[in-house]
Amino acid sequence: MNTPSTPLPGGIRTLGDSTVTRYGYGAMQLAGPWVMGPPADHDGALAVLREAVSLGITHIDTSYAYGPRITNELIREALHPYPKSLFIATKVGANRDAQGGWPTARRPQDLRKQVHENLESLGVEALDLVNMRMGDAQGPQPGSIAEAFETLVGLQREGLIRHLGVSNATAEQIAEARGIAPIVCVQNMYNLAHRHDDDLVDHLAADGIAYVPFFPLGGFTPLQSEALSQVASRLEATPMSVALAWLMQRSPNILLIPGTSSTAHLRENIAGAGLCLSDEDMAELDSIGP
Template identity: 75%
Template sequence: MTTFSTTLPGGTWTLGDLTVTRVGYGAMQLAGPGVMGPPADRDGALAVLREAVELGITHVDTAEAYGPHVTNQLIREALHPYPSSLHVVTKVGATRDAAGGWPPARSRDDLRRAVDENLDSLGLDVLDVVNLRMGDATGPQPGSLATELETLVDLQRQGLVRHLGVSNVTREQVAEARAIAPIVCVQNMYNLAVRHDDELVDELAAAGIAYVPFFPLGGFSPLQSAALTAVAERLGSTAMSVALAWLLHRSPNILLIPGTRSVAHLRENVAGAGLALSDADLASLDGIGRADVLAGPR
């Protein structure tokens, strides 16, 4: 498979020795309802993945827990053998239960098994980037991640993992992780309305570490704001496009991984991320999440 030489909004960022487009694609939505089971339209899911690569996207985010197993299998079917420019980023640290929950799976055996499963399902000999997922479904939780991260460092030394990241973590856990091993990315919930990581985003930018917001469009409940709608109407665009464009403007280390099941929506996301926002637009949008930031984490 080849890619078109398309210049995507925001340019590129470097994860360790890997160059990725700042506009990426998150594969979570390709699984069935509740991120469980297969997609209703398997051919459509494969088409979205192939279109992402055709558009020039070189960063695809996934996890063996999505489905479980489903999104990795789709990625392999659609894109393997992978273009040399394409980098698949996965995560470990959680599994799925019969009720669709996300129980932690962070023992040494759990993490080794998860890395092996990702290698097998993706058809790879080494994983480009593995994020250690901490916390739970409600968000980051305090506590040390040293034991878990050291397990991944050991797997890195064995040549199974190229680079490490952390996900669903507190600012203190990021600092702890960086003291243990080089970290190339942090993946937390962040968007126009969820701004608790503002200081962390800036700290990581100064250190050359990527910040990858999950739920950049608000998650399963899309972002809603009068200010966001007003900017979108003024630009003749959509609220979701404006939200993506704001993230690219927010900091150069922010990498986008919006997900979708639709080729048309994928193209809309890519085009929308490139919207030009004026200083007045940015000032208006910047105020959306400021009340929560001032109030602190809940």
């Protein structure tokens, strides 16, 4: 087991048979507009990845669908051969169309192809973590996860995947997946304003399973709230810093993967996530939820 030592906010957490920093990095924003095509600043994208690792981050989240292929290739160019401590998570279950859409692709042959595409583009013999993406661009949708997840379990038995997770999924799908094989994390949309998974976060924490919120700062619709602004003003911090700090203090099983294409913004996010919020601050922020 690798055991990184880091001054990053939140310290470290066990994820499967590895230990990762609770503060990670999401690579989605390294692709072009709407997560399509190459970045405007290729060298800048490489610099962000190298800076993330130099600052101690050991958890990077990506997907072959970002670009598509672009973020995986950037990660490989910037960081390969990878440090032993680096843990790269990816996801399968969707493709990209010419209009930038995210059509589902969860047939067994689709998933096998996506796993091999991730292996090839990242330049690894086995993927650290593959999240089975359910739902669609509108969010989680009902339906069985069994066939898709069993396909990934088969690929895990072949030695191509080390750990499994579930993304954009309902509580029922997560329970169904856990009945088939162990998972190490759930990756769903969750932030101060989007709190539908509150009970799920606590349930997973009790079972020792990590929760990885995507769009921790609101995604394409940045968080806006009077309470958030008031707490930020009182702490002389930015609202986004407070939003990250709230997530870090919300539950010890939460792993953060905020994305950015700027090294300066990366450092600002790390500093923000390290803010210490009082009980009063947390209670005021908790009122923001739906």
